[in-house]
Amino acid sequence: MIELDEIDRMILRALVQDATQSAGELGRRFGLSQPATWRRIRRLEQAGVIKGRRLRLNAGSLGFGVTVFLGIKLARKGQVSLEDFERAVSAIPEVQTVEHVLGLYDYRLRVVARDISDFERVLRRRIMTLPGAGDVEANVLLSEERLPGPIG
């Protein structure tokens, strides 16, 4: 586990906001030299704290009007291979994330669709036909905000 100081946390917060900022820009903001900032960023990357970048796209302007979260319970547990289910569900392009969870459901999926009828098509043709899919609960996303978390 890696320990962060206050400056590391500020750099991390800034990069979560905008990952394209250069070490020079961040350094100027936080009163550090460019090389010192660069070394800190590199340390965060090498320790795996920053595990990559995500491109933030506006789903609505690309025609994806609805995002739905699905809770899926596997039917006939023990007879279905989790690997088969995971492979099949991950291959569906409209499925953005798949999380294996413990509780009321076994898997939690984030699904994008053009509209509700497009979502119904995805649900019927692709999700309900997955090997082992049992109970499905759908909740339509209305709003979403990401917070800085414990580094804030």
Added chain:
Amino acid sequence: MLDDVDRRILRHFQVEPSLTTAELAERCRISSGVCWRRIEKMQAAGIIEGQEAVIDWATLGYAVEVSLRITLDKTQARAFDEFTAAAREVAEVIEIQTFLGRVDVRLSVLARDMAQYQQVYRDRILTLPHIADIEALMHIARVKRDEVLPV
């Protein structure tokens, strides 16, 4: 509207956001100039909103992630606003989503271990206003996490 070149750029760019414009252009088999102009245009149009660093919380010692699915007391007119405003103040909450469906709000909560989770749950979550019901889902693994849009 987007054409095939734009879509090709977005497909490659989503998978590898750290590519330079020149590298991206090469993958898309277009010139750097074209690639750069297309990206500029999509940024100006608000299609590309930006890039964010993704944090691996486990490396910072946060081993536990729990999804809390919350039903609010909707007889209170300001239940949603007051609940989300209070949830924003909890440092361990990294995501707040609101829904139309059986669940009203979902919080993603981080903790260092189960003992700390229990403490956060009792002291910070259960004290949030207007909660009618809570269900918890414990994260075991992320099978697919790229959040790529099928453009």
